[in-house]
Amino acid sequence: MTLSSFFSVAAVDGAARTGLVQTARGAIRTPAFMPVGTQGAVKAMLPDHVAATGADILLGNTYHLMLRPGAERVARLGGLHAFMNWRRPILTDSGGFQVMSLAKLRKMTEEGVRFRSHIDGSEHMLTPERSIEIQGLLGSDIQMALDECTPFPATHDQARTSMELSMRWALRSREAFGAQEGHALFGIVQGSTYEDLRSRSVGALIKIGFDGYAVGGLAVGEGQAKMFDVLDIACPLLPNDKPRYLMGVGKPLDIVGAVRRGIDMFDCVVPTRSGRHGQAFTKYGPINLTNARYAEDLRPLDAASTCPASTEYSRAYLHHLFKAKEYLGPMLLTWHNLHFYQEMMACMRAAIAEQRMDAYAAAFEADQELGEAEDPRPEANQE
């Protein structure tokens, strides 16, 4: 990637920025939310509908795809974009996080991590070099350096040892990636909740030099306050001319708070996973459609939403779909939630451009915490 053209900031409002990340497959408007397409598909969504919600980029999971259908197979089939019928950019993670959370019989060494597949028990080795090779075979537009996601909580010693390994792997990832016109490589800041370690990690990554910088090791149980503390440490140290990506985050208020601290990119399974389980995000906070109070609620999911999943169906119908375990329930609620997230991102981009991000965030947070009025009909609250 020609670094000068990769990221451009159009406007700044406090620490928040709005701009464009440029890839060979198109531009990504920031702040950006990346829906998660773990196994080469955003669960319960047609790719056209994902794009129509306003998603400029998807995330694919290297761990899942290397095991099934296999990176070499995806390459033979023309790469991940053609395979899954998604023509816009794709960011892939390194596989490291999910090896640690999903694989069996993991053995971590300086070289990498040896593990057995959770699908068929087959043995695999993931090294920084192999991770970059796999991400290349997939045809990923933005690739991630292999790191170890430090578990939380960790002692200072544990966090330091883990971060230092990640920094050595970051260098090896950078060397394996080389220079690839039209593709980008991000490094990942580690160091748990320790200011000195986060600061040293940022320094080490900048010295190596990446097209963008991710903040990793968060959203692992530390809570929103500690997460924001880490962003308050890391973001000011990161170069202003490179995108900043907060991995695996989060709920709407996590994202708004992180944008205000200077984060440009996000990915999270929350909108899709919640949607499959009956939870919808709305202007006035999340609601759970499986609750009996919605059995005769003729209101749309969210009166403020323009998503067809919200405007064409009642809460009563969605409640029924989840009770009856119909595919259409997860399909509609996933769609609605992805639309909600992308609307939120679009509103933040506009607010930053117009220097009113603080006011937007305050109003958004107030609405989210307000909750909605109960349906006034008494019979609506019982099934």
Added chain:
Amino acid sequence: MTLSSFFSVAAVDGAARTGLVQTARGAIRTPAFMPVGTQGAVKAMLPDHVAATGADILLGNTYHLMLRPGAERVARLGGLHAFMNWRRPILTDSGGFQVMSLAKLRKMTEEGVRFRSHIDGSEHMLTPERSIEIQGLLGSDIQMALDECTPFPATHDQARTSMELSMRWALRSREAFGAQEGHALFGIVQGSTYEDLRSRSVGALIKIGFDGYAVGGLAVGEGQAKMFDVLDIACPLLPNDKPRYLMGVGKPLDIVGAVRRGIDMFDCVVPTRSGRHGQAFTKYGPINLTNARYAEDLRPLDAASTCPASTEYSRAYLHHLFKAKEYLGPMLLTWHNLHFYQEMMACMRAAIAEQRMDAYAAAFEADQELGEAEDPRPEANQE
């Protein structure tokens, strides 16, 4: 329904007919295939996409809907059409067939059938009058008389007793329905595989008088040859100016054969259920996408199909989706199969209008039985 306007035949070719069934919610082009929306949703499909395949009418299942969400609730919520966001006509069955196949502790009497819900064990009574009441609460455009679907095989005595009960219930259904402008009621021919009983059943129904006539008690294990024999008996006895509906049928060659015998309407779970389990209907017969031979098959599902589910994805991708148990597999294959069925119906309507139904059927059957050429690449046949 004003009977004179309900069904009009535009063209006849041998025993096959093409025409229009008129309802208050729009016209149904015949021969017509009705996708099944058992629980108020066509499984794994958006209503807009069902309509886009060319479906003019859906079938809803009275048994499922009376138990969940309940007919009175659907009525309070504005009727089934508004509830499920389907604005075209809906035909509902009487509930009788599924009471016998799904409910617990059934007790059949002259009055009706008492049973316990398979969902929560609650007790219900389905009579001809209650079935019509429920179908009215749902807002069904075409309603079915309550009958007993005679099991196969049945002795002549069993089949006669069962058919006679169904004819008494048909009369009670007719009386309960009365005259409803814009809505229609169909009677159901029973009598198992016995020519004399089928003939007597047709006579009894015509004497009562219905807006259309269904042939029931088929596709219950008797096989295609016996099913066609029954149609050869029943269709010529049925009035030419009323639509004929073959319930629960079927596979593509069943439908083509039945159209040639004078059937106008069909419903079946085959395209949707097969789609959820990885089977796709194609010009050259069904294929099972879970088969390892498709793991690297870059061809579309069916080169002859214009359905986005077929043109935008490879067999290799669909194979992966089913292996990975992604929602998108059933979503795409259901869509493809419904499109295939509606294309087949459209081709038959055109062939009948142009007096070439025999040639169409012969070519269709030859292609279906031909099967497709194997993928020439040796590596494509192993995973």
